[in-house]
Amino acid sequence: MSGWKGFPFFALILLFFANHQSPSVLTQTFGAEKDNNGNMLATFALGFFMSIFILYGFDTAGTFGEETIDPGRHAPRGVLSSVWISGIVGVVFLLAVILSLQSIPDAMAEGLAGGFPIATTITTNLTAQIVGGLTVGKLYLVVILASVFVCTLAIQGAATRMMFSMSRDRHLPLGSVWGHVNKTFRTPANAAVAVGILAAIPILLVGDSLGMVMLGHPTTLPVTLDDMLHHAKAVARGAKQALLVGDMPFMSYHASVEQAITSAGRFVQEAGMHAVKLEGGGRVIEITRRLTEIGIPVMGHVGLTPQFVHQMGGFKVQGKTDAQAARILADAKGLEQAGAFSIVLEGVPSKLASAITQALRIPTIGIGAGPATDGQVLVLHDMLGLTSGKAPKFVKRYANLAEEIARAATAYADDVRDGKFPGPEHEYSANGSAPATDSTRQGSPRTRGEASEFVGSEEVRYGG
Numbered sequence: 001m002s003g004w005k006g007f008p009f010f011a012l013i014l015l016f017f018a019n020h021q022s023p024s025v026l027t028q029t030f031g032a033e034k035d036n037n038g039n040m041l042a043t044f045a046l047g048f049f050m051s052i053f054i055l056y057g058f059d060t061a062g063t064f065g066e067e068t069i070d071p072g073r074h075a076p077r078g079v080l081s082s083v084w085i086s087g088i089v090g091v092v093f094l095l096a097v098i099l100s101l102q103s104i105p106d107a108m109a110e111g112l113a114g115g116f117p118i119a120t121t122i123t124t125n126l127t128a129q130i131v132g133g134l135t136v137g138k139l140y141l142v143v144i145l146a147s148v149f150v151c152t153l154a155i156q157g158a159a160t161r162m163m164f165s166m167s168r169d170r171h172l173p174l175g176s177v178w179g180h181v182n183k184t185f186r187t188p189a190n191a192a193v194a195v196g197i198l199a200a201i202p203i204l205l206v207g208d209s210l211g212m213v214m215l216g217h218p219t220t221l222p223v224t225l226d227d228m229l230h231h232a233k234a235v236a237r238g239a240k241q242a243l244l245v246g247d248m249p250f251m252s253y254h255a256s257v258e259q260a261i262t263s264a265g266r267f268v269q270e271a272g273m274h275a276v277k278l279e280g281g282g283r284v285i286e287i288t289r290r291l292t293e294i295g296i297p298v299m300g301h302v303g304l305t306p307q308f309v310h311q312m313g314g315f316k317v318q319g320k321t322d323a324q325a326a327r328i329l330a331d332a333k334g335l336e337q338a339g340a341f342s343i344v345l346e347g348v349p350s351k352l353a354s355a356i357t358q359a360l361r362i363p364t365i366g367i368g369a370g371p372a373t374d375g376q377v378l379v380l381h382d383m384l385g386l387t388s389g390k391a392p393k394f395v396k397r398y399a400n401l402a403e404e405i406a407r408a409a410t411a412y413a414d415d416v417r418d419g420k421f422p423g424p425e426h427e428y429s430a431n432g433s434a435p436a437t438d439s440t441r442q443g444s445p446r447t448r449g450e451a452s453e454f455v456g457s458e459e460v461r462y463g464g
Contacts, residue, residue: 125137154315160191163178205299207308220250228249246273251279281335288335300332304368336362346366385400
């Protein structure tokens with residue numbers, strides 16, 4: 001964890017050579033609490049966890065190539081060390097930066113406008129020339145960027161190792177895909193790509209489309225609340241960074257507001273979701289209002305709403321006529337007023353999606369709605385190419401894992417049929433003797449494997 005030493009060193013430089021404020025500014029908020037409803041906890045938490053990320057990244061990088069001895073004792077201690085050291089270092093660093101600001105109101109205005117006031121104070125205070133136009137301040141920003149990049153790669157590497165190990169332990173769906181080692185790069189490339197994609201995704205929606213891509217249903221209508229809770233729990237166990245949203249399935253909120261509250265509560269309490277998604281407008285607007293009043297965040301969904309597929313006459317683009325467009329826009333505005341924190345726009349013309357996005361203050365998330373929305377969502381199976389056949393027009397496949405799975409299954413069947421698998425390297429020995437050779441391998445697979453369960457010290461386990 002030696003990487004953290006640069007932070008207090010830089011802080012001392014600012015304190016001694018770039019002090020533009022008196023310590024009294026530390027007790028002033030300059031009106032910042034007005035943007036947070038009087039709550040400054042989020043501001044302090046942000047600074048705290050930013051430093052934790054850097055420190056944990058350095059700690060991970062330092063142990064990346066090593067085997068941890070007694071991980072149950074050392075791993076928690078390492079994390080706790082990162083927490084309290086980050087608290088001390090973070091306070092000193094933020095103190096130095098605040099005191100180095102030439103004008104705090106100007107810095108706040110720059111931040112609200114999308115600028116980077118900390119970077120500005122670094123470059124304006126550390127102006128000593130090194131070579132050409134490179135100053136000490138600009139060099140330090142390069143060092144910070146390199147540190148964040150290294151920490152990110154280290155954390156991604158650790159997450160990839162964990163995903164690869166869990167796949168070998170059969171704790172993840174499609175374990176053969178994530179546990180596959182690329183012959184060219186000799187790395188679990190699929191796991192590395194998946195971790196990289198998931199790390200960049202701020203929201204994970206556990207959608208009722210799982211009924212079509214995982215359970216084999218022709219629509220989302222047969223999906224039950226228990227189906228959704230089962231899959232939502234699995235996602236919550238694996239995802240630690242993203243905002244988790246559970247999709248309320250058909251007939252889980254349609255009977256009454258009370259039913260909606262009960263169903264949404266189960267998503268949060270039992271499945272570990274942070275929010276729920278509801279389809280449609282109309283009376284769903286009142287349900288949204290009631291859920292947000294009791295503390296359950298709601299994501300709206302308008303346009304092509306699959307739970308209304310029969311009413312729409314199929315999976316057809318919505319909002320093509322002026323009347324449809326006006327209704328969808330009115331529903332979106334109603335959901336925003338009811339307290340929805342974001343809205344999914346599905347299967348609508350790009351022009352309408354752009355108009356709705358401009359009309360709302362909350363973010364819009366598009367799927368088949370063009371590029372003008374604030375964010376985008378795709379079904380994971382579509383994005384990874386796990387689905388076969390012709391994809392909808394709005395889908396872009398970033399991999400073709402369906403072909404990879406078929407190739408692996410065919411290769412496995414061929415190896416078993418030709419007697420290539422299992423080979424000697426896959427057998428267990430008895431009393432230390434060598435595994436049977438091709439000429440002595442006799443008996444059924446069950447007979448040959450039984451002895452290894454009871455003789456010797458070999459373990460039958462995964463992830464070793």
